Each structure stands twice: as structure tokens, then as C-alpha cells.
Amino acid sequence: MSALTREGVRALTSARSHSDRVRERTTTAAAAGIGVALLTAVAVLTVHDTVLTGVTTYYRDADGRQVVEVGRGPVGGLAPFLDQPGLRPGTAIAAVLLAAPFLALAVQALRTGGVLEQRRERQLSLAGAAPGDLRRLRAARTAAAFTRGGFWIAPAYLLLWLLLGVALPPGTRLLPRLQPELLVAWPALVLLLRWSGAALGASAPGTERTRGPLGAAVTAPSAPSRAHVAGLLALGLVLVAGGWWWLPLGIVPLAAGAALVLLAVRAATRRSALTGPRSRAGGGTAVSVLAAAQRRGGLAAATGTSAVLFVCGLSFGYTSAMAGSLLFPPRGGTEYDSERLTFYLSGAGLAAAVGAVAAAVALVSLLLGLTDHLAGTRRAVASTAALGVPVRTLVAVQARCLTSSAVPPVVAGTLIGGLPLGIGLLVTSSPGSLAPLLAALTAGLVVALACRSLARALSGRVRAASALENLRVP
Structure with a gap:
């Protein structure tokens, strides 16, 4: 051949x-x-x-x-x-x-x-x-x-x-x-x-x-160390900050820093899935233990999608901080008329909308990964169900897998994305400094609710995978 x-x-x-x-x-x-x-x-x-x-x-x-x-x-x-x-x-x-x-x-x-x-x-x-x-x-x-x-x-x-x-x-x-x-x-x-x-x-x-x-x-895959994750993240943020300050000449360090930050997110997601406190028996409830085991099985899909959601969070954080600085300018800052205010706020809204579309596509990617995981591990799911684990618990495992892979990166990205403008607002005691925090809370809540809805949509596939006849699947 x-x-x-x-x-x-x-x-x-x-x-x-x-x-x-x-x-x-x-x-x-x-x-x-x-x-x-x-x-x-x-x-x-x-x-x-x-x-x-x-x-x-x-x-x-x-x-x-x-x-x-x-x-x-x-x-x-x-x-x-x-x-x-x-x-x-x-x-x-x-x-x-x-x-x-x-x-x-x-x-x-x-x-x-x-x-x-x-x-x-x-x-x-x-x-x-x-x-x-x-x-x-x-x-x-x-x-x-x-x-x-x-x-x-x-x-x-x-x-x-x-x-x-x-x-x-x-x-x-x-x-x-x-x-x-x-x-x-x-x-x-x-x-x-x-x-x-x-x-x-x-x-x-x-x-x-x-x-x-x-x-x-x-x-078996090995987990990155904390020093490895922290080093990548610190170096990436330094390059991003330096490149942003020296734009447009700093486009190269900005791109390199963004790549290092994404690698840090992937490494952190990998470490969380492999060595997280709930990945060992006795480290949590049955849902936590089963979800940790399933995340290790779908490690490649989780790391890539988490990096995309982190970037979406950066967009949410920066645009929310920009909106906060426009609506509640710091003392001595520039106050814009209604026309320019509408111009900048519409731009921030458009950037947030692009981030929302990207986050929705990333969640679809996670859902596809879980669907394929259920199809490929029917025997394991059926064995777990045969031990007395109800279907609703298995559905809760899918929801935990989705939220564990999606909520932390989008919340972290939102908080980090709001730092450049948020710190200046916080120093001047502007109410706009709360905008990144509210954006992170909103993004985390919306993504968590979306993950639970997607998990409920998988209940039929979970029920089919837990059927006892799947015990004979090779």
C-alpha cells in the first residue's frame, strides 16, 4: 500500500x-x-x-x-x-x-x-x-x-x-x-x-x-510546573505591556508577548486538569472526581479552547475599562461630548460583540469535544452507570467539565485585560474602576449558565452512552 x-x-x-x-x-x-x-x-x-x-x-x-x-x-x-x-x-x-x-x-x-x-x-x-x-x-x-x-x-x-x-x-x-x-x-x-x-x-x-x-x-502527559506557568505569563505580560507602550514600533514584542500569554494559559489549563486538587480521589465529590478524570481524557481540546476564551476575556476586560473611563473619567481626565462619547462607546461595544461571537464558537468547540468523548468512552460511562451513578450525576459531570474549562480563563482574561486602564481609574477613585470587575462577574456568570445549558442539551447522549449494552463495546 x-x-x-x-x-x-x-x-x-x-x-x-x-x-x-x-x-x-x-x-x-x-x-x-x-x-x-x-x-x-x-x-x-x-x-x-x-x-x-x-x-x-x-x-x-x-x-x-x-x-x-x-x-x-x-x-x-x-x-x-x-x-x-x-x-x-x-x-x-x-x-x-x-x-x-x-x-x-x-x-x-x-x-x-x-x-x-x-x-x-x-x-x-x-x-x-x-x-x-x-x-x-x-x-x-x-x-x-x-x-x-x-x-x-x-x-x-x-x-x-x-x-x-x-x-x-x-x-x-x-x-x-x-x-x-x-x-x-x-x-x-x-x-x-x-x-x-x-x-x-x-x-x-x-x-x-x-x-x-x-x-x-x-x-502519559506530564503537568507543567508552577514556575513554568508563572514564567511564561510574566514574560508575556511584560512584552505585551512594552509593545503596547511603543506602538506601532512595538508590534513584534506585542505579538511575541501575546503568544507567550496564550502558551501560559494552555500550560495552566493542562496543569489544572492533571494535578488540580479535585483530580484525585478523595479531593471532592463524585462529580468533581469524575469531571477531573474526564478533563484529563480531553486535555488537548480543553487547552486550546481555554486559550481562545482567555483572549475573549482580554477583549471584555479592556472594552469594559474603556467604557468605565469614558463614562466616569478620572479627575483631570478628558471629558468628551456626546458625539465622541457615542463614537468610542460604539467601538467598545463592537469589540465586545466580536469577543462574544468568538466565545460562542469556542463553547461550541468544547461541546463538540465532550460529544466525541462520550461516543468514544461509552463502555466507561456504562460501567460508571452500572455502579449506581444516576444519569443526572453524569450530566452534572459534563457541566462541571465545561465550566472548569471555560469559566476560569474568561474571568482571568477579563481581569487582566482591564488592568491597564483599571489601575489608573482605581488610583483616582473613579467609579469606572469597577467596570472590569463587573465585566468579569458578568462574563463568568453568562459562560457558566451557557455551559449548564449545553450540558442539559447533552443529557440524551449521556443517557444513550450509559446504556448497559455498551458494556460489550470494545
Whole structure:
């Protein structure tokens, strides 16, 4: 099987089970979300300023010559964040960042049906498949799903444009008119997604890297130390603070610091799942012990999604602190008129809305991970139920897994995101200093309620997985 034909690859990667179809559809949807976010960034950066605004600027250059600039703006009644050229790069960056939760969803979707997929790969290995053949199959399957998602970019963006660019009144529209550059960017994004999907699929852990001889599991994962987590977080925050202070020259340390902070969040989530006080027998109630064990089983999904939720929290914290400083300016601070106040508050609200969308996608990723975990551990769930654990307790375990992976990072991110502005407000005894605290409390409460609702939605799958006939599942 060292030389797979194209027809053979297509036959071996076709969907043959329910988990295969769920994986393909979710990966396709996630790839489409990534593409729409990137296409939105392209649309924002290619806005055409062709309409005269009636504003003329006179100034002298370095040689003393007078320069006259006639103001021009875009057509279409765009919101100020798109109408002003200086604010468009920031809006485009926000659109690019929105692709991150969809990427996390795609990574989680690729893990769906992992037990069945590993069984198939072991069978193919026994039939003579080399590790390179298995990687090629995974790359082909993921590339096909990402390509299908790429073809859905244009219809999805068109629908989004009708909702956010046509239905909204002039002056508040969030998407510009359709431009010729989008016709070039769309095929380019399809190719980019196809290559990215192939690379993601080829690098995904398969049977040859997750199993040893005779299917024995490889060494159990180790927990990062407290010093490792604290060092990454401290260095990341220092680089973020320094890069933010020296913008735009500090973009490199800012990006490096953000990456280190995300690594610190992943490491902290990993440590919490592996060595948390409730992960050992006797460290809590039955729900706590079972939830800790389940989190260790789904460690990879929890760490990536927690990092995304932490970034969402940073957005909530900074925007809430900004709103607090605008509504309750410190003594000696700038007080804005109603027009500028509305401008800044609407910008903060838009950033918070983007963070809320990203958090919702991250929660969907967590839900998908738990659903796949229940499908792959039916025998263990049925064994637990056979020992007398009721279904409602097993549902409570799912809720605890979701809240443990989602609430702490979003609350921590909100508090850290509000520090830069919140400390200044606190020093001047401004009531606005309470805004990040209220935002953290609100975000934690909303995410916790969402997790409980998602857990109740899983009750049917929990009941099916706890059926006694699953004791015979291999």
C-alpha cells in the first residue's frame, strides 16, 4: 500500500459513519468561518475612498512647500470605524483575530471519531500501510473539507453583507460595498484553506504517534510546573505591556508577548486538569472526581479552547475599562461630548460583540469535544452507570467539565485585560474602576449558565452512552 492512487485515497477518506459526517460538516463550517473572517479583513482594507467629503487640509511639508489635500471618503454610509482610513487597519486586525476560534473549532472537529479512526488506521497498518500513507490520507481528508468550506465563503459573506452592510441604516453599516478585489481574494482563500487543511491534517496525531506496540498507549502527559506557568505569563505580560507602550514600533514584542500569554494559559489549563486538587480521589465529590478524570481524557481540546476564551476575556476586560473611563473619567481626565462619547462607546461595544461571537464558537468547540468523548468512552460511562451513578450525576459531570474549562480563563482574561486602564481609574477613585470587575462577574456568570445549558442539551447522549449494552463495546 506504499503507492496509493487518487481513487484509493478518495475511497478511503469518504464518510462512512455518523462521526465521519459530523467531522466533515463541522470542519467545513469552521473553514468557512475562517475564510469569511479573512475575506472581511480584505474587504475592510480595500475600501475605496472616492467621494469628496468637503474637507480640505492645508499644511507645509519639510521643504516649506504648501500642500493641499482634498478629503475623500467611501460610499455606502459606513460606520466610523470603516469610514475613517486610520481606523480600518484595527478593524481588519479584529476580523483576522475572529478566525482564531474557528481554527480551534476545526482542530477539535478533526478529533471527532478519534477512537474509530485509530482503529481504522491500525487495520490499514496491518494491511501494509506505511506511516506516510496514513499521513497522506489524513491530509487528503482535511484538505477536502477545508476546500468545501472555501467554496462556502462567498455565499456566507454575501449573507453577512446583506445583514451588516445593507439592512443597517446609513452611518452604521459594518461591511463595505462589494468590491472587485473580493473576486480575486476568494479563489486565493480557497487555495490557502486547501493548503492549510492539508498541513493541519498531515500534522494531526495519528496511530503511529499516539500508540506504541500492540496499541499500547504512549507515556502519559506530564503537568507543567508552577514556575513554568508563572514564567511564561510574566514574560508575556511584560512584552505585551512594552509593545503596547511603543506602538506601532512595538508590534513584534506585542505579538511575541501575546503568544507567550496564550502558551501560559494552555500550560495552566493542562496543569489544572492533571494535578488540580479535585483530580484525585478523595479531593471532592463524585462529580468533581469524575469531571477531573474526564478533563484529563480531553486535555488537548480543553487547552486550546481555554486559550481562545482567555483572549475573549482580554477583549471584555479592556472594552469594559474603556467604557468605565469614558463614562466616569478620572479627575483631570478628558471629558468628551456626546458625539465622541457615542463614537468610542460604539467601538467598545463592537469589540465586545466580536469577543462574544468568538466565545460562542469556542463553547461550541468544547461541546463538540465532550460529544466525541462520550461516543468514544461509552463502555466507561456504562460501567460508571452500572455502579449506581444516576444519569443526572453524569450530566452534572459534563457541566462541571465545561465550566472548569471555560469559566476560569474568561474571568482571568477579563481581569487582566482591564488592568491597564483599571489601575489608573482605581488610583483616582473613579467609579469606572469597577467596570472590569463587573465585566468579569458578568462574563463568568453568562459562560457558566451557557455551559449548564449545553450540558442539559447533552443529557440524551449521556443517557444513550450509559446504556448497559455498551458494556460489550470494545
